[in-house]
Amino acid sequence: MGHEHSKYGERDHGHVPYIAQKTQVGRAKAITGNKAGATKLDIKLPPKATRTEASDYEFIKSSLINLLLFSRLDRVTAQRIVSEMYMLPVLAGEILIQQGDTGDAATKLFVVRSGKFEVLERRKDVMFKVNTKERGDVFGEISLMYDCPRSATVAATTDASVWVLERDVFRHFVQASVEDEKSQVQIFLNSVPLLASLRPEEKMKLVDAFQEEVYAAGARVICEGDLGDKFYLIKEGEARVLQGDKEVNRLFRSDFFGEQALLQDEPRRATVNALTSLTCLTLDRRTFVAVLGPLQDIMKKEKSAEVVNQRMAKLRPQGSAALRRPTAEVLIKNYGGHVAATAAAAAGPAGVAAAAGAASAGSGKSRQVMCDGHLDEVLELLKGGQKMQDEHRDHSRRLVLVEGELLGEGAFSRVCKVTEESTGRVFALKRMAKSAALQCPDHVFCEQHITRNIAHPFCLRQYASFQDRYSLYMLFDLMPGGDLMDVLVAEAKVIKYPVPDKNSLRKGCLAPKMKMWQGLEESMSRFYIASIVLALEYLHDNSIAFRDLKPENVLIDAQGYVKLGDFGFAKMVETGGRTYTFCGTPGYVAPENVMGRGYNHSVDWWTLGVLMYVLLTARQPFTSPKTQDPMEVMRRIVDERWPIKYPPYMSEEATDLISKLLERKPVKRIGMLQGKARDIKQHPWFAGFDWEGLAARRIDPPRKPKESDSAKRKSELAEAHRGEPKEPPPATAQEMAEWDRMFRDF
Incomplete structure (x- = not known):
């Protein structure tokens, strides 16, 4: 089994003792009851803390609105989250955040209410002032996503106060909001006769395929006689239906129109105008077919009971x-x-x-x-x-x-x-x-x-x-061959590649050659990516999401074949289900994972796209221009306007496959469409590839493992642990009793 690297997620909770003297925040526990759909939480406030007042809401909201995690929250959810924040006074000279703090001390976001703070970073045992924070400034957003040590110390230079948001509070209300929204759309779909033949899991797929569109009062939504391929569900507002100049109907929340467009192009039978501001969920026929296949074919099928996957049965826990x-x-x-x-x-x-x-x-x-x-x-x-x-x-x-x-x-x-x-x-x-x-x-x-x-x-x-x-x-x-990162380090090289510029094009000269990194040859990468596709296909067929695909977790055996390793983040996600935990490695996580709005095995196909890019280019797609800030990387991941740059030496087929895997809308991502993994196997980049031969391990690996691949890493690892104590650190009787209770079934 190859080496592991630190990752972020539920299981990366630090075990560093909390030092109360370092901070006045205390150890407030945000949630005592965490059932989805609840609208109020009981919070135990630390000493000197005060709950949010209604008058503070607009101030806090204006401070949070531009943050990545708050930019797409609906008004009600944002208000619920802000209402659970509490105010905490901080005296001049007190430390609010200590660099290196982990655990409970690294699970809070702060909004400065009053006073001033300075941000300090320790560099080579010297503290440097790197920033200041005043009223309205926010810090600690990344703590709402995952556990990582605080990167700086924040200390009050005057008497001050902050508003505090706990991670569990934020996650609770975001999850409750998403589940409520999805259930409402499902209820809407259940009322559409044309979609009655769809199974529940198929309707759940459609829920994620809808796009939200807003029309101003008086705007025309569809026009009688026009051809259309879009179906509409009214989420909010009121519309009227006209045939000629005569009003024939009024439409309100949960009403729908245009459903015949999912079957075929035909002239619209009426005009629909917005009477008030109108919010509609829309679905076009092309997306419907890509996700589920032609509706005509679905309607012809006899609606049968869902068959339980036999392989799933043996993968389910069977008790103690x-x-x-x-x-x-x-x-x-x-x-x-x-x-x-x-x-x-x-x-x-x-x-x-x-x-x-x-x-x-x-x-x-x-x-x-x-x-x-x-x-x-x-x-x-x-x-x-x-x-x-x-x-x-x-x-x-x-x-x-x-x-x-x-x-x-x-x-x-x-x-x-x-x-x-x-x-x-x-x-x-x-x-x-x-x-x-x-x-x-x-x-x-x-x-x-x-x-x-x-x-x-x-x-x-x-x-x-x-x-x-x-x-x-x-x-x-x-797995004695190490992992794909070892292979990439051994094979990556700097090349000179001609890149035309304006001068060379104007003068008709040869394009100047530029130095750039190149990863593995495409033929070598194709073997590794194909092996991973087969592994992910198997896992997804058994309702398992891997959730942490990256080169370090793709291990290599003695012959040169690969295996997915380190299933520490893997999770069973039933058909139609979703999970909300942020986990994975920054730079590889999918947009739906970053935003915390629920996801399934869609994240694996996204990370496959990142991995393929990394193998071919020896760099990550979202870190250039270079940045060390994980929040900046994740902003790029979720921003549809941020373009991914492909090197000129990459083939058009490789570029196309990566772009389809890095589709930010999971329902439109290759691997998530009707053809599932088959769509990836049939992509032109794999043209002529022997999938059956690979599955039977008849294809010779393109590279045999070398002793030198991982020798340096192993040597450094052994040196780092040389002379460390053999005995584990002492534990109290209470700690050991808790371990016995928790792991008795292991």
């Missing part, structure tokens, strides 16, 4: 099966390695007790601990080993793993090479500290469940999982 499985011994040996190699399997508190009471063997730098493991997993891994013979019956339930080199690390996990002693089989062992995993246990269990049940040649497989008193472990395929 971990507690019912027989146990076996797991022994992990560590010979002077980088971590303490104790392991206990998922047998609940009994397994932890066994680990605690086990006697250490060996001497010197060698350590080993006997623990409990799952019998079925142990027996499966020992097939063909000498310990399965009758004369070694006593050892047939013991799995012995010997740790080797450190392969990689993530935000709170490490991966090392291990060898099963009796068979000689090698694996990758991922270790996660319970103290960090406790911040996001759902992600841990989801990764364990998904990787245990998936079976695809281009997806990483999990063979066993177990735990000791301090850590969780998962045993994976070993």
Whole structure:
């Protein structure tokens, strides 16, 4: 298993103790009840805090309106969010934000109400003043999206006050607003007889396909006799219907017109004018066909009950099966390695007790601990080993793993090479500290469940999982070839390419050559991208969104084939469902992920477009002009006016496919249309590609892994951890009891 890199999302909660002396904000918890659709939250305010008054609303709104996350909120949602903000006084000299703060201290946005603040950054142990904040200024927007350490210190230079917005409050109301809006449109669609043959999940797709259009009072929406291909649902306002000069009907909220346009071009039978300001949700026939196919074909089909996908059945959790499985011994040996190699399997508190009471063997730098493991997993891994013979019956339930080199690390996990002693089989062992995993246990269990049940040649497989008193472990395929980032670093180069300018065109001269980065050759990239398409197609067919596709998470085996690895952000998303968590890596996240308005596996096709761009150009599409500000990158991602620049050496077919993957409206994105992944496979960039041969691993990889690909990275990693303590940090009895309770089913 290749190395991991720090990512942002639910599971990246820091575990740094909160230092109350550093700030007056305190540890206010924003939400005590978080049910979608609720309109009021109970907030426990910190000392000296005051709730928002109605008179402050316009001031706060004017301060927030230009922020990325607030720019597209409707008026009601914005008002609900602002009403839950609270005022906090800050005395002169007090620190409001401390550079490096994580956890609860990094989950708030601030609007300056009064006074002045200075923004300080520590550079080489020296504090530099980089900015000032006064009334109406806002800071901390990125804290509403994901966990990352505060990038600067903010201190009051005068007596001051701020309005505070908690991340959970913001997310709660945005999600409630989106779900309410989507449910209303679904109700509207249920009233349209022409669409009665659509299944619920098909109607949900249409919900995302509608565009909002606003007409001023007196404006003409459609004209009698004109040809049209657009269907209208009235969201707000009133309209009247005319045939000739005679008014024949009035239309109000939830009424619809123009539905026959979804079938064919035919003259409009009436004129529709806006009587008041009119907001309509519109859907054109071309979009309808791209998303669902021709309506005529759908209407011909017999409406049948939805068939449950058999593959989904085996991927769904089956209760606490971990507690019912027989146990076996797991022994992990560590010979002077980088971590303490104790392991206990998922047998609940009994397994932890066994680990605690086990006697250490060996001497010197060698350590080993006997623990409990799952019998079925142990027996499966020992097939063909000498310990399965009758004369070694006593050892047939013991799995012995010997740790080797450190392969990689993530935000709170490490991966090392291990060898099963009796068979000689090698694996990758991922270790996660319970103290960090406790911040996001759902992600841990989801990764364990998904990787245990998936079976695809281009997806990483999990063979066993177990735990000791301090850590969780998962045993994976070993991917000795590193990852796609290693390949890109090895293959990328600076080239000189002719780029015509005005002078050369005017004079008829040869175009001057400019230096530019080039990534992998397109033929090599095509092999890797095609493999990922097959993996994503499999995951999506099983209702799994991967959610963190990037070069570091595409691992390479000994032959040169790739597998999707690190399923820490993967999530089951049922047909027609959506999830709201911001997660992924800035620069790769999809627009619908950034805005927090709900998404599904659409984000994977977006990140495939980013990955393809990165492989071909050796740079990211949204970081040029160069910026280190993640909020600026995400503004570019959601801004439809911000153009993506393609290098001149990239083929037209590659440019076209990337542009279709980086479609900002998910419902129009290739991979999300009626043909799903088939549309990508049939794109001209893949013309003549042997998809069946790739799926059967009959195609020779274009590049064989080299020892030098990841040697430097591994060496730096080993050096960084040389001499660190082998024993885990001490934990209180209360902390360990909480770990036992949370991970007893692991």
